[in-house]
Amino acid sequence: MGPLQGYRVIEMAGLGPTPFCAMLLADMGADVIRIDREGGNNPHGLEVDLLNRGRRSVVLDLKTPAGVATCLRLVEKADALIEGFRPGVMERLGLAPDVCLARNPRLVYGRMTGWGQAGPLAGAAGHDINYIALTGVLHAIGNRDAPLPPLNLVGDFGGGALYLAFGVVCGLLEAKASGQGQVIDAAMIDGAAQLMTMIYGLLHNRQWSDARGSNLLDGGAHFYGTFECADGKWVAVGAIEPQFYELLLQHVGLSTAEAGTSQDEADWPGMKERLAEIFRSRTREQWCAAMEGTDVCFAPVLSLAEAPQHPHNAARQNFVTAWGVLQPAPAPRFDRTPGAIGRPPPQPGEHTDEVLQDWGIQA
Secondary structure: OOOOOOOEEEEEOOOOHHHHHHHHHHHOOOEEEEEEOOOOOOOOOOOOOHHHOOOEEEEOOOOOHHHHHHHHHHHHOOOEEEEOOOOOHHHHHOOOHHHHHHHOOOOEEEEEEOOOOOOOOOOOOOOHHHHHHOOOHHHHOEOOOOEOOOOOHHHHHHHHHHHHHHHHHHHHHHHHHHOOOEEEEEEHHHHHHHHOHHHHHHHHOOOOOOOOOOOOOOOOOOOEEEEEOOOOOEEEEEOOOHHHHHHHHHHOOOOOOOOOOOOOHHHHHHHHHHHHHHHOOOOHHHHHHHHOOOOOOEEEOOOOOOHHHOHHHHHHOOEEEEOOEEEEOOOOOOOOOOOOOOOOOOOOOOOHHHHHHHOOOOO
């Protein structure tokens, strides 16, 4: 079912943020058709590519007039199209925005790139790490010795796929009112920059230092960070508010009445050492028994294998098993039209005839 049931989306097969966006739309009920090339697009040789879940695959040879013509027939019946090629690729294929919108004036045409459709770097290759480096994000993450890439979550998925999905849904809402489609330029560098809005605001107000590892949220503060336990496992503490911080000190046997235990920046280095020593005195399980569920703002740092088993994740069914594969569940949640994991990742061209028939196109 899902809140996007009834919407038809064409996904031009690609890597990273575009498939993730397509997965989000499919999880919410959209009929997403993935246009694959013969042989598919699986450079990592994955047995199961979870980013491709929930949709059907059509194989078209877009280097032939017949393949392009069939794609345009699908465009005529679609509500949205998303693509993640370098600028100019869709134009060379004969599937430029003006061509598609001429066939379907209501089409929402979502374009996902790293650098954007225009600008000095628009034609250059890049990956998540490059886009977040240019926006200040990478500089702000890590320790004092070096920036550390936060996986590929900030550029590819947070600043890329989520912004493309947001743009597509905004475009669909506007098209419903105006009867006109439009082109969305969703660039990872744009999204990653906007994700830093709060930090740039703090910087302007002189509440953030441009020196990495010296701020409230980047590991500088002793009450917002991670600590190793006696068993080599880790816990995370985020006791920012004074009442939460006081509770943290109570649990570790300290008091704000003692000298050098305050939240003042001058006490950060000394308290980091004291807390590190205290947390190393017990196992993670012992600290969980003492603090988990309290207002200390505490959580164990769970591994990928441990996270699905945690009682809170289990109670909320944050991880589910579909076709024998454990995977994150759709989000967010809707009480009346919930999203769901649909089909397993398709083989390239698995649904070509089925889709053409469903969409009323002669094979």
